[in-house]
Amino acid sequence: MNRDSTLPPLPAKVDLVVVGAGAVGLAHAVEGHARGHSVLVLDASARPTGATARRGGHVAVTTQDTVALSCALASRERWLKLGRDAGFGVRECGAVVVARHDDELAVLDDLVASRAGDAVLLDSRSVADRTSVPDALGGAFLPLDLRVDPAAALTAVADWLDTHPQAHVAWGTAAQTFDAGSGCTLVRTSRGRSSPSGSSSPSGTTSVSSSGRSAPAWTGCGASSCGSRRRCRTTPVREPA
Structure with missing residues (x-):
């Protein structure tokens, strides 16, 4: 057949x-x-x-900038709404960006200062508590980031x-x-x-x-970089048991 x-x-x-x-x-x-x-x-x-x-299913929001940040914030709301409407899980677990070098940590410091409470600077102990990375100088917690099973x-x-x-x-x-x-x-x-x-x-x-064009509704699911000369590592937050 x-x-x-x-x-x-x-x-x-x-x-x-x-x-x-x-x-x-x-x-x-x-x-x-x-x-x-x-x-x-x-x-x-x-x-x-x-x-x-x-991909890993990380919806990167906070590390975007200017117009891309506005799109990412709108995208976040659409992911959450689609999760409710279509019945799939969207975890509001945030993400941790890990810095192993001084210049990376300086970039994260600038990021936290520019995000008005939407990012939190972490010391090395806080990074170790939240992730499996033992040798970081510090990092930043990005509470707006989401995670899905793609x-x-x-x-x-x-x-x-x-x-x-x-x-x-x-x-x-x-x-x-x-x-x-x-x-x-x-x-x-x-x-x-x-x-x-x-x-x-x-x-x-x-x-x-023939019809008009429609704009994309979401940002992509992927790892983000912090914009420094070195690429920072983005790590999922360890969720409570």
Whole structure:
């Protein structure tokens, strides 16, 4: 039996097609749907296996600066809301940035001074109490940082989005070509080769209407650096037993 015949059909036409169900792709899909667009997410894998799913799940907020800090703070609120809505865990455990050299500690001192209570400078004993790093000169505690299980979070968000009207997530479906037309673009996928016929899209294709762009909803999950010439180490906080 053709595996594609067991998959639900693709919508004939949507406002937005997103390729890839990682953090960036799902962020665009969630935001686009929230703005009233019909959305289709295509991912060649059966479940999340990309770069986001393989990362540690650290949502770095406090070490961002200027415009990036404003985006990170908005992103933090969206992670927390999506955790509640989609039913995945978002730990408000913070993070510890560890400094092993004097210049690193000086950078962290400047960071704490500029964050108005959203970062706390730590001495070496406090770092050892919070982490498994025994030889640090000091560090900083960043209480606004979050931690998620990336694969579980992406799966939950994709499944949650797929339950909404005018939102579709197609796993095991690769985007192959984008054929621009008058007022719409035909997206051909791995579900088969067909040519357009009449006003409806053929099997394995979806038409995308012209629409406005939607902004990413989240910052990425990854380790952060403190901006010094040496790269500081970011360490998860040891949670109470």
